[in-house]
Amino acid sequence: MTVSLEQLRRCHVAVDLGAARTRVYVKGTGLVVDEPSVAAVNTRTGALIAVGTFAERMTGRTPDYIRVVRPVSGGTVVDIEMAQRMLRHLLGEKLRRTLRRKPRLRAAACTPHDADPLAQRATVETLVGLGARRVELVDTLIAAAVGCGLPVEQPTATMIMVCGAAATQVAVLSLGSIVTAQRIPVGGEAIDHAVVQHLRHAHELMLPSQAVRPLQIALHGNGITAEGPASTLIHGRDVATGLARSVHVDTAAVRDAIHTPLTAVLDGIGKVLRDCPPDLVADLTDRGIMMVGGSALLPGLDQKLRDATGMPVAIAERPDVCVVMGLGAMLEGKIAPMVLNPLSG
Known part of the structure; x- marks a missing residue:
């Protein structure tokens, strides 16, 4: 492992601060928080009005003195104070009291692959502000691989693909470490944005920001495969008149619209495979790619x-919570490090 398992076993709480959702795992209890990373603030008084699901529902529906903010962007905390306030409210008073009773509270958090020191420091300061005396950082790719049950400690190749809201991370792991990895700045939000822009330019239709994910509306059935429905009825607002309007959208045109962001993801996978040793690539021919993250459910x-790629591709059983469950497994001591005995003589 890239982080000491012994240190992680001493942690009491694990936090996954994602661009889309925040998840908290408490040792001995399990997953206690799974809410959108959103907060609503009164700009006149500075008071926090709502967090999580309720704050997300307020997006685009608030008066001018209420601002809906996202303190986490691309897996990096961009507003430490707001992230702390959001976490306090998501945890609740009862759980915060329980954690405060822990002597020398330790926390674990995941950071995106190749996160710069400033981003790592922001994550640490966010949890220190909540009372953590020590914070252990784990690479998101390692945590995701553990969470979906991949044999990361074995000397065989495992390929993991974390499909997040803001970025996609791809890596090949062996012997508990990352052999080669790539972080592509394209995620579920970029694909949704491509669909929204297509509808605006081709049909002069604006989708409400709180509509069900535009991609899920436009690409139901078999999704981005050619066997999907030929057309889909979309409801939105006319760009010119501002009135409500419905149009039948050709799904083949939508598939073309999202081809560009998906091409960037495929290029990233190709680069990881090119940088990988041939022996490990041979392992991947049978084992394939494991997909995790909320955007892995894209039809x-x-x-x-x-x-x-010509390789098998599988989606984890619960792709959205794999990262935090992997951190939880490390906290609970369910992962045994592989011991290599030096040869004598």
């Missing part, structure tokens, strides 16, 4: 990866 994405 048809797994089939597109199979067609592009």
Whole structure:
């Protein structure tokens, strides 16, 4: 492992601060928080009005003195004070009291692959502000691989693909460490944005910000594969008149619109495979790619990866919570480090 398992076993709480959702795992209890990383603030008084799901529902529906903010962007804390306030409210008074009773409270948090020192420091300061005396940082790719049950400690190749809201991370792991990895700044939000822009330019239609994910609306059924429905009815607002309007959208055109962001993801996978030793690539021919993260559920994405790489592609059983559950498994001591005995003589 890139981080000491012995240190992680001493931690009491694990936090996954994602761009889309914040998840908290408490040792001995399990997953206690799984809410959107959103907070609503009264700009006149500075008071926090709502956090999580309720704050997300307020997006685009507030008067001018209420601001809806996202203190985490791309897996990095961009507003430490607001992230602390959001976490305090998400944890609740009862759970905060329980954690305060822990002597020398220790916390674990995951950071994106190759996160710069400033981003790592922001994550540490966020949790220190909540009372943690020590914070252990774990690479998101390692935590995700553990969370979906991959044999990361074995001398065989495992390929993990973390499909986040703001970025996609791809890596090949062996012997508990990352052999080669790539972070692509394209995630579920970029794909949704491509669909929104297509509808605006081709149909002069604006989708409400709080509509069900535009991609899920436009690409139901078999999703981005050609076997999907020929057209889909979309409801939105006319760009010119501002009135409500419905149009039938050709799903083939939508598939073309999201081709550019998906191409960037496929290029990233190709680079990881090119940088990987041939022996490990041979292992991946049988083992394939494991997809985790909320955007892994994008309909048809797994089939597109199979067609592009020629390798098996599987989606984890609970892809959205794999990262925090992997951190939790490390906290509970469920991962045993591989011991290499030096040869004598």
